[in-house]
Amino acid sequence: MRALLAFAGSRGDAQPGVLLGRELARRGHEVTVAVSPNLVEFAARHGVSAVPFGLDSGELLRAQRDDERFRGLNPVRRVQAVLDLQRRGFGTAAGDLLALAGDLGLARDKGVLVTGMACEEVAAEVARHHAIPLAALHFFPIRPNRVVPVVPAGLASRLPGELHRLGWHALTKARAWALASEITAFRRANGSGPHDTDVPLVSYTAVQAYDPDLFPGLVDELRDEPFTGFPVPAAGGELDPELAAWLTEGPAPVYAGFGSMPVADPIATESMAREVCRRLGRRLLLVGPMFRPRIGLDLAVVDQVDHGAVLPLCTAAVHHGGAGTTAAALRAGVPSVICSVQADQPYWGRQLEQLGLGVTVPFAGLTANRLERSLIRATAPEVVAWAAAYGAGFRDDGVARAADVIESFSATGESANRESIAPDTGVRELPSTIGGVR
Template sequence: MRVCLVTWGSRGDVEPMAALGARVCELGGEARLCAPPDFEELANRAGVPLFPMGRPIREFLHGERPATPADAPRTAANLIAMQFETVARAAEGCDVIVASGLMPAGTRSIAEKLGIRYVCAMFHPGSIPAPHQKPLARPGIPFPPGETDIDVLWDIDAQRVNALYREPLNAHRAAIGLPPVDNVRDHVFTPTPWLAAEPILAPWPGSPYFEVARTGAWILPDTRPLPDDLHAFLDAGTPPVYVGMGSVRAPADFARMTIEAVRAASHRVIVNRGWAGLAPIDDGDDCFGIDEVNHQALFPRVAAVVHHGGAGTTTMAARAGVPQVVVAQFADQPFWGARVAALGIGATHEGPTPVEGSLTAALMTALAPDTRTRAAAIAQQIRTDGTTVAAQKLSAMG
């Protein structure tokens, strides 16, 4: 089985695909990964060759002129062009393409042209049209004021996708002799998308429009040791609170307000600089700055995890049995924050931008003994076989 894995996004989009690629290889198959060039080290660690797609995503998100909603049409056209260029080359000789990340609108067309199978995988349920949920925010046509009809809202969501992707997609399809696509979103998703998310964290009640196949989250095993200086900090006192915002832009003054809130709760702090550029606010010996490290080794040793609510960080913290505080910014992050609160394994901050003192109540909830007990209990239910389930499903496709 030769699998081409395609995604465009930040680490939360790329690492699960690398995890599936690693598992496919362990089971005797071959995998290739099309993703932004930022993740060459990650691909090497997974043992999957990287076909770089486009310019660095970090530059796109955090450059001197980061992308805005007004750039969405140009971004969509560029994304489709990247897919037709890179995926067409990487997928030669493959049996199946698995696509995820920001709307892989061109990827199914490549599979169609090559005559190979195609799977669309989601790492959160919020993008899948269903009567129990409203669409996530996208640039484009606004929802009518006061509109509550779910079918109407999902129809508008499809129109938004078409407005961004249909014209450039159909131009590329015509160039390779394929007929035009009318509904880009449903074409990309297919009638049977995969949901690669932890079932406890992301329950799926079903949808009359799609036959969703669940696999569980795709987790890349990480055996990297923690740095010696981080080990020394952990060993020097009580468990600290971890603070990180992953790949997103942090709200103004986020590091200071969070560190002060953690100190007010009488805890030490680990600050992950990340792409958000967080940093300790002084040289106090109760605060330690780190770069990217093994969360699977670190999280079991902290008192709580304060983060942006990405699917990967939420799942890793839940798996470690550590309470969480989610400061959601956009996209699927409010969903994960709501799930953390609903499960009683932490709290979610009200709104994306903390103000003085606003983190205190959420942090106190997370640090309460009952929350830690609940987080430890939920950790026992977290599945770790998602990549195995997915790899076996791919193998069964023949």
């Protein structure tokens, strides 16, 4: 099998594609992984053949940080900002990916194009142009369904399920509308009609790359979609000796890190986290390149860590709620305080809070008092116990199962039967609130 894996976006967006590419290559397939230019080195360090496409993801994140519409409370302006960000760089990414697919001979060799959520529309246009199959990894349920509210708020969960389904349909149409001009320009530039919207993909599958048990009832809603579980890296990597000593020579710390999210004021954010941990008598492990690295008695600040090695040694994880970090906290069996910024992060925050596995608060509204209250709730005995129980049953073979799906899809044009990919999927009983407190 010849496969091109295109995963634009931040490191969290790219990592599942890199892990999947490495697994497919290990199985003997010809694999090329395309990521944002600033992440090529990251992908190459994982032993995959990596090439750049599209814009630097750091540039897009900085654009979001500097756009005041994202910081305001006006929902119309926020939607406009999101749509503008989606349009930015579409032409560059589509052109780069089109050339890559051609150079690799995917159409000639009946190859497959695999993509993530951040650039699915780009990949779909390239797949149509070359008449090749397209598989998309979804890290969160965005396919129309009656289980997950399209608005990540507590009140929305009380609405009829049919409204949720219609809401997801409307969101899909809004994304298509936002990109319509970019798609038209791409088609005109590459010899296809601008109105060929009904041209079907040769074949398509949406791989649900998360644990369906976190969304009771979703398996029945998405009957034709393969569920593979979270595509997490192997657990228990090596630790820096100084950090390892700090972690084991004192009480379990609070982990705090926000991935690639734009932290506008790192000094204030660090000061807030330190103050809250001081009040609670907790040590703090602060992670991120925006913070000044050092290790002291009650504080360790590092650039990056292996979540699989570090989080099991922590008492709670304060993070942005990206799918990868959320999965790492769930696997480690520690409660989360999700300080969401964008995209699927508010949904993960809401879902973990509803299921008793953590607490959520928007990063934009974060204060020392709110963070303190959130940490107190997240480290309540019943939440700690339930997070540990969930972690004990976490399946970490999501990458292998996703590779099984891609192999089957490439060979037959259809995704593998769900039972053959995830035979042990059985819905666990999950609580609906954290000790009855919202």
